[in-house]
Amino acid sequence: MRLSFSALETYKQCPLKFKFREIDKIKVPQTKERFFGSVIHDVLRMLHDTNRLVPPTEEEMLQYFGQKWKPEVFVDKQEEPIAFSLGVKILKNYYAKNYPGQFQIVDLEARFEAPISDGAETHIIIGIIDRIDKLEDGSFEIIDYKTSKRMPGQKIVDNNLQLVVYHLGAANRWPTILNGGRPVKLSLYYLQHGEKLSTFRAAKQLEEAKEKILLTIDKIKVDISSGKFEALPGPLCDWCSYQKYCPLFKHKFKEKTPADDEIKRLAEEYFALKEQSDKNNKRLAEIKSIIGRYYDEKGVERIFSDSGYLTRSSKKTFIYDAGLLRDVLEPIGRWKEVLTIDNSKLKNVIVSLSAVKKRLIEGAKKVGKETKSIMATKK
Structure with missing residues (x-):
């Protein structure tokens, strides 16, 4: 698989979005966020262009930024000048801290292939590295620019999978990186903050990352085979360009019919009934608590009223000594019949396992039973 x-990353965020983008190849308009990141990356590539004998001045850099800017990308005309000003601020701050003549740049927007073997099959992970520098000690530094507002903590950077893939891609391009055990500095440059966060990866971490990638590839292959890609709702859904194709959102975009009007009316009724039901359940819980204390105080287990009576009953849950139980059942061949997997406990165990073990367990998973429920979310 290539x-x-x-x-x-798209698959892990939402398998259905992966299908729309990577398999169905549905074209969607460029978002303003993607455009902003793209134009900033383009300007930084020009700024560090190794074919130039003399680095660009700050004025030339900002002029190039202005030429690349497209105001029409922004629907909100008040937002466009704010975004443009932010771009100017980012670039001026970057230029002040990173004069282009002071770096030994090996490559810019370097395309790479990172092969990952899985038995007889080899998968190729491809991508583009924003910048690769040669440091004074002869080692490489891989730099990826980020235009996001949020800057993560160092622990998240130390576990960033993207940087591992870049490391593998560079090692495939220059085998002495792995063969010679040469360290590679891996950096994320957060442009809005003017901060560069760096980390390194040991050989063991690279192998663990490969297993994580293979685990994701396994899931993709299962979905391709079944033809079923799950839509995973999350905080990024509101900005997704594939909403009109997604079963979680496309109802908003479909042409309305009388049947849709009736469904909308029923949905409104559902909300009203659900709200009343929640209020009833809350009051029932309060009443149960009060009556429960009365049972205890008066030493009774049944209360009478004009409408009938309320009886309190006790339900016990038992646990068994596993060792004693096994001694009784195993000799008669019945021990395996009572062994069951507790999914909640299994999830807790999986978290602490290696990527290799996680992948093996994932291969043993299958759908036992599927039920559907309705969840009401108010605006």
Whole structure:
């Protein structure tokens, strides 16, 4: 399988979005966020262009930014000048801290392939590295620019999978990185903050990352085989460009019919009944608590009223000594009949396992039973 790292990340975010983008190849308009990041990356590539004998001045850099800017990308005309000003601020701050003549740049927007073997099969992860520098000690530094507002903590950077893939891609391009055990500095440059967060990866961490990637690829292959890609709702859904194709959102975009009007009326009724039901359940819980204390105080287990009576009953849950139980059942061949897997406990165990073990357990998973429920979310 040949995949980009961004495709892997898209799948983990939402398998259905992966299908729309990577398999169905549905074209969607460029978002203003993607445009902003793209134009900033383009300007920084020009700024560090190794074919130039003399680095660009700050004025030339900002002029190039202005030429690349497209105001029409922004629907909100008040938002456009704010975004433009932010871009100017980012670039001026970057130029002040990173004069282009002071770096030994090996490559810019370097395309890479990172092969990952899985038995007889080899998967290729592809991508583009924003910048690769040669440091004074002869080692490489891989730099990825980020235009996001949020800057993560160092622990998140130390576990960033994207940087591992970049490391593998660079090692495939220059085998002495792995063969010679040469360290590679991996950096995320957060442009809005003017901060560069760096980390390194040991050989063991690289192997663990490969297993994580193979686990994701396994899931993709299962979904391709079944033709079923799950839509995973999350905080990024409101900005997704595939809403009109997604079963969680496309109802908003479909042409309305009389049947849709009736469904909308029923949905409103559902909300009203659900709200009343929640109020009733809350009051029932309060009453149960009060009556429960009365049972205890008066030493009774049944209360009478004009409408009938309320009886309190006790339900016990038992646990068994596993060792004693096994001694009784195993000799008669019945021990395996009572062994069951507790999914909640299994989830807790999986968290602490290696990527290799997680992958093996994932291969043993299958759908036992599927039920559907309705969840009401008010605006």
